[in-house]
Amino acid sequence: xxxxxxxxxxxxxxxxxxxxxxxxxxxxxxxxxxxxxxxxxxxxxxxxxxxxxxxxxxxxxxxxxxxxxxxxxxxxxxxxxxxxxxxxxxxxxxxxxxxxxxxxxxxxxxxxxxxxxxxxxxxxxxxxxxxxxxxxxxxxxxxxxxxxxxxxxxxxxxxxxxxxxxxxxxxxxxxxxxxxxxxxxxxxxxxxxxxxxxxxxxxx
Amino acid sequence: xxxxxxxxxxxxxxxxxxxxxxxxxxxxxxxxxxxxxxxxxxxxxxxxxxxxxxxxxxxxxxxxxxxxxxxxxxxxxxxxxxxxxxxxxxxxxxxxxxxxxxxxxxxxxxxxxxxxxxxxxxxxxxxxxxxxxxxxxxxxxxxxxxxxxxxxxxxxxxxxxxxxxxxxxxxxxxxxxxxxxxxxxxxxxxxxxxxxxxxxxxxxxxxxxxxxxxxxxxxxxxxxxxxxxxxxxxxxxxxxxxxxxxxxxxxxxxxxxxxxxxxxxxxxxxxxxxxxxxxxxxxxxxxxxxxxxxxxxxxxxxxxxxxxxxxxxxxxxxxxxxxxxxxxxxxxxxxxxxxxxxxxxxxxxxxxxxxxxxxxxxxxxxxxxxxxxxxxxxxxxxxxxxxxxxxxxxxxxxxxxxxxxxxxxxxxxxxxxxxxxxxxxxxxxxxxxxxxxxxxxxxxxxxxxxxxxxxxxxxxxxxxxxxxxxxxxxxxx
Numbered sequence: 001x002x003x004x005x006x007x008x009x010x011x012x013x014x015x016x017x018x019x020x021x022x023x024x025x026x027x028x029x030x031x032x033x034x035x036x037x038x039x040x041x042x043x044x045x046x047x048x049x050x051x052x053x054x055x056x057x058x059x060x061x062x063x064x065x066x067x068x069x070x071x072x073x074x075x076x077x078x079x080x081x082x083x084x085x086x087x088x089x090x091x092x093x094x095x096x097x098x099x100x101x102x103x104x105x106x107x108x109x110x111x112x113x114x115x116x117x118x119x120x121x122x123x124x125x126x127x128x129x130x131x132x133x134x135x136x137x138x139x140x141x142x143x144x145x146x147x148x149x150x151x152x153x154x155x156x157x158x159x160x161x162x163x164x165x166x167x168x169x170x171x172x173x174x175x176x177x178x179x180x181x182x183x184x185x186x187x188x189x190x191x192x193x194x195x196x197x198x199x200x201x202x203x204x
Numbered sequence: 205x206x207x208x209x210x211x212x213x214x215x216x217x218x219x220x221x222x223x224x225x226x227x228x229x230x231x232x233x234x235x236x237x238x239x240x241x242x243x244x245x246x247x248x249x250x251x252x253x254x255x256x257x258x259x260x261x262x263x264x265x266x267x268x269x270x271x272x273x274x275x276x277x278x279x280x281x282x283x284x285x286x287x288x289x290x291x292x293x294x295x296x297x298x299x300x301x302x303x304x305x306x307x308x309x310x311x312x313x314x315x316x317x318x319x320x321x322x323x324x325x326x327x328x329x330x331x332x333x334x335x336x337x338x339x340x341x342x343x344x345x346x347x348x349x350x351x352x353x354x355x356x357x358x359x360x361x362x363x364x365x366x367x368x369x370x371x372x373x374x375x376x377x378x379x380x381x382x383x384x385x386x387x388x389x390x391x392x393x394x395x396x397x398x399x400x401x402x403x404x405x406x407x408x409x410x411x412x413x414x415x416x417x418x419x420x421x422x423x424x425x426x427x428x429x430x431x432x433x434x435x436x437x438x439x440x441x442x443x444x445x446x447x448x449x450x451x452x453x454x455x456x457x458x459x460x461x462x463x464x465x466x467x468x469x470x471x472x473x474x475x476x477x478x479x480x481x482x483x484x485x486x487x488x489x490x491x492x493x494x495x496x497x498x499x500x501x502x503x504x505x506x507x508x509x510x511x512x513x514x515x516x517x518x519x520x521x522x523x524x525x526x527x528x529x530x531x532x533x534x535x536x537x538x539x540x541x542x543x544x545x546x547x548x549x550x551x552x553x554x555x556x557x558x559x560x561x562x563x564x565x566x567x568x569x570x571x572x573x574x575x576x577x578x579x580x581x582x583x584x585x586x587x588x589x590x591x592x593x594x595x596x597x598x599x600x601x602x603x604x605x606x607x608x609x610x611x612x613x614x615x616x617x618x619x620x621x622x623x624x625x626x627x628x629x630x631x632x633x634x635x636x637x638x639x640x641x642x643x644x645x646x647x648x649x650x651x652x653x654x655x656x657x658x659x660x661x662x663x664x665x666x667x668x669x670x671x672x673x674x675x676x677x678x679x680x681x
Contacts, residue, residue, distance in 0.1 A: 015521075015524075016524075016525065016528075017521045017522065017524075017525045018400055018401070018500050018525065020500070020637075020639045022618075022637070022639040022640070022641065022642055023639065023640060023641075026641055026645070027618050027619055027620045027642075028619075028620070030242050030270075030620060031242070031271060031283070031285040031286045031288075031289050031620065032285060032289070033245035033246070033249075033288065033289055033292050034246070035246040035249070035353075045640065045641050045645060068521050069401065069521070070400060070401040070404070070434065073400055073401065073434060073500075074336065074431075074637060074639060075336050075618075075637075076243070076334060076335055076336040076350035076351060076352055077242075077243065077352075078243070078246075078334075078352035078353040078354060079353075081352070096401055096404060098401070098404060098434060099370075099404060099405060099434070099436050100336060100350055100351065100352060100431075103351070103352060103355065104352035104353075104354065104355075107352065107354035107355070108354070157368065158227055159227060159228045159229060170354070170358055170366065171254070171256070171357070171358050171361050171362060173228075173366070174231060174358065174361075174362045174364055174366060175362065177222060177223045177225070177231055177364075180222055180223045180231075181222050181223075181231070181233075181362065181363075181364060184222045184223075184233060185233070185363070188220075188233060191219075191468075192457065192461060192465070193326065193327075193328065193457065193461075193464065193465035193468045193469065194219075194235050194326055194327075194328045194329045194330075195235065195263075195326075196235065196236045196262070196263055196265065196324045196326075196329075196455060197262060197324070197455050
C-alpha cells in the first residue's frame, strides 16, 4: 500500500448527502474478479449526466473529493474504494462516513477526513466557485489548508493514521499476535456452542 | 442486579478478544465466515499472492446467490462475466477446502437465509461476510457484520479481524404491534425516525415486548436492515423463540450438547442495569404499514400519508436530496401514497424471503389475481424455503394468482443477475435498498413488507393491508 504523507491537489466538490456505494460503483461492474480497472466505472450512472461534477474539466485530475454527510453508505463492496483509488482519489473529506466504507478506504490507502459540516460546506463552496482551487492535506500534521485562509486540524484514529503513513499491510500486523491467536483458538474451539458445525458439537 | 452488568454485545465481544494491543484496535476472533461469489475472488487471489492458506476452512462456508439466475435449468449462466465469477468461487473453494453450497445443491440459497436455517448461525457467535446484510444473523444473538474484501482476505488468513469497539444503542419497541404492521414496518419505522446514518458507529440491540413477540423470521428482517440505519450490527437476545427455532437444524448441537449450549446461550441476555451509549423507545402503537418514497431507506411514509414536500425538510442539504429523490422517483409532493401505481412486484431478498414472509404474502394473495398492469415475482430465499413453501401449497397460490415462482437467489434486490427493472419501471419490493438504479438503471423502488407488496400486486397500486379483504384465510395454517 502506498504511503500517505502530504497531498496537494485540486478538489472535486460533490455536494450530496448519503452518497451510497451503489452510486460510487454500480452493481454491473461487481461481476469482475479483478481488483483493478474500476476507475472507468466510478459514478457510472451519474456520469451519464453531462452536468455531473466528474465530467467538469475544471476538476480534472482532482485527488481530493469533498462530499456531504454519510458518504459511502450502503453495500459493503470494496469495489467502491477500488474505483475511487483507481480513478486517482487519495483523500475524501466529509462530515461523516459510513462504517464499512471507512474501513475499506483505509485498506486501500485512501485517507478519509471528517470535518464539521460548516467547514465542509466552505470547502464545497470554494471548490465550486474558485478556479484551480487546491487543498493541501498533511497527514503528518493532521491539517487541511487552502490558499484562501482556510486552515484546520482534523482528528483521526491513531492506528489508522499510522497504517496510512507507513502503508502497512493489516494481515502482517495481525500475525504479530500469532501466539495469542493459537492459544485463544485452542481454548475457544472447545466452546462448541459457538462453532459453526455439528461435528464439533458432539463431544460434550 | 449483576455486579458488573453487561450488554449482550459486550458479552459476545469480550468472549472473542484474542488480543487488545495498546493504541490499536482489538483483535476479534471470528466464529463463522460466510462467503459468496462477488466479494471473495480478489481475497482468494490475495492469499495466493502471499502464499497464505485459509486458516480455518471448517469455520468458512460458501454459497452462490448474487449472480445466479432465478429461472429453472440455471446450471449454464449466459452472462460470461457472471459465469466466470461463479466458476472462480468453485475453483477457490476446491483449492482452499471450503464447503460450497453450489447452484444445484438442495441447501443453496441467499447466504443470510441459509446460515441460520442450516443452524450454522448460533447465539453468541461472531459472524462476518463480505456483504453488508450480514447484520441479519444478529437476530439469533450473534455479533454479525459486513466487511470489505480486504477484510475477507484477513479473516481467511487469520480467522481474526482488528476492530475498534463500536458503541451500543438499544432500541426498544414496546407494546403490541397493530394488525397489518409487520417486522418490515418496524424497521422501516425505525430508519424513518433515526435516518440512514442514525446508528453509524453503533451496534443496535433491539428489545422490548414487540420485538420479543416476533418470530425468528421477523427478527431477521429487522436485524437485516440495521445497516440501512448505518449500524455496524443489530442484535436480539436469544430466548425460547430462538432455541425452539434452532433446535434440530442440521448443524445445531444435539442431545446433551444441545442442553449445554442452551445453558450457555441463556447467559447472553443484557444484564439489568447495563449501560448503553444511546437509547430509544418506540411505542408499537405509533407504527403503521410503511412505504418508502425516496432513494434511501430513511425516506418513508405511512400508507395513509402523502409524498412529502421538500420545502418541509429540516436542512438545505436534505431539501436538495429530497428534491433530487422526487425527480428520480417521478413523484409529486402531496400525492397520496396509496395512489402510486406500480409496474412490478418483487417478493424476496435476504430481508423478506423466508417461509413466514411467503406465508404472509400468500395469505393476502389467495383468491385474488395480480393486476393486469403488474408483473409480479416471488423468489424464495433458499432451496429449503422453496421446498417448504411448495409442501404447504404456497407456490400454487402464487402461481394461480399470476405470480412467477422462481429459484432461490438475490434476484431483483440488486440486479446483478437477469432479474432487473427496466428504466422508468416502478416496483413494490420487499428488499432492503431503494437507492438510485439499485434494481436496474432508471428503476424506481419502493420498499414495503411482503403483505403490502402482495396487496399492491393485486391492486396495481399501494394499498393499506389493514383494510384488505382476505379471501382464503385457511392458507395461514
